[in-house]
Amino acid sequence: MKNLINILDLSVEEINQLIKVADDIIANPAKYNDVCRNKILATLFFEPSTRTRLSFESAMLSLGGQVLGFSEASSSSAAKGESVADTIAVVSTYADIIAMRHPKEGAPHVALTRSTVPIINAGDGGHFHPTQTLTDLLTISHEKGRLGNLKIGVCGDLKFGRTVHSLIAAMSRYPGVEFVLISPVELKLPSFVKQDYIKDKGIPYTQSTSLDDVIGDLDILYMTRVQRERFFNEEDYLRLKDSYILTEEKMKKASDELIVMHPLPRVNEISTAVDSDPRACYFRQARYGKFIRMALIMDMLGVNV
């Protein structure tokens, strides 16, 4: 039985195959609109989410399957103190596949011990969010036409940003990749991520505290939010917050071939004026998320077309 807890559970070959299927879904959606008939996806969201849950549900419905679940812990037996293991033991008798989000790190690992159906981790606290990374990879593959030979700038909160850690882990397996790490000193990439996925693999990288200085060199700019609550004092936050806001002015310095990505939700880190720039692909990115989840659900249910 297949499960997906961490993006590194998937080999590069498996990811490439999922991207290939997602590409075919985009090109020929009608071919797939009934392939999961009589299959049920349970979306167990122990904490609220908009895009991820709706994207999973839209993916399953577009495959002809059905969905059930809950969208916050208060509307489930978790509110009565039921353990994750017990919830999963019950739900796996009602559904063919489970996508779960939980605020506690490692909750999907507990789910695996009791589930009789495949488990997809739809985010466990600040730990893993593998379907976001698959979304990012499909976006890069579509928008750039390749997954290797890219200079990728990751900008903002690199310390707590799980999407950034997973993206670096996933991209570090493709040839010719170079990273540019753009963040305030307070929010720089944790040393274990840098060691395991960049230094140990001999991948070239540079660090910068200025987006302005490096934007012109990038193929991809992956933006994340610098959050006020991450700073020890207000002064530092006020001093730094604007340097990591992407504006039309900064975009003038970027290459015509740049793509700007963001896992969303965006607050103020990308000016809305940038949205109409064809290089801004974060809303297209959210759309790709549905297609890669369709490919993933099919793969985990063993559905071939």
Place this chain on the structure above:
Amino acid sequence: MNIDSINTGFVIDHIGAGKAMALYKLLGLDRLECPVAMIMNATSKRMGKKDIIKIDGDIDIDMDVIGYVDPNATVNVIREGKLVEKRDITEPDELKNVLFCKNPRCITSTEQELPHIFRLTDRKRRIYRCIYCDTKANN
């Protein structure tokens, strides 16, 4: 300093200097009623300095715990005052309910019946991580 030789028990020798206290705690030796001697910073030809723990009592010792703290330590089993066995120590692949995850965001912090399991994820750097949240173990 005089420490009586032991009759029946164990001598954990060649412990890296400074590590005996961690081993003492993790093995739960503070809960024993039999005599336990801890010698720290003893002179060693091979190691320069080393720690030694002598336990004068026939108890169950978790070799995995010793392997986790210092895989280069040696364990001598003593019966009636004589050395009867030398046990090999290796780094365990997994430790169950020996270390406890301190990450407040880990699922083990709210679901308290879950076993705390740490797995060796990097043999070269001897790094153990919580199987749930990947938090690194600290000695």
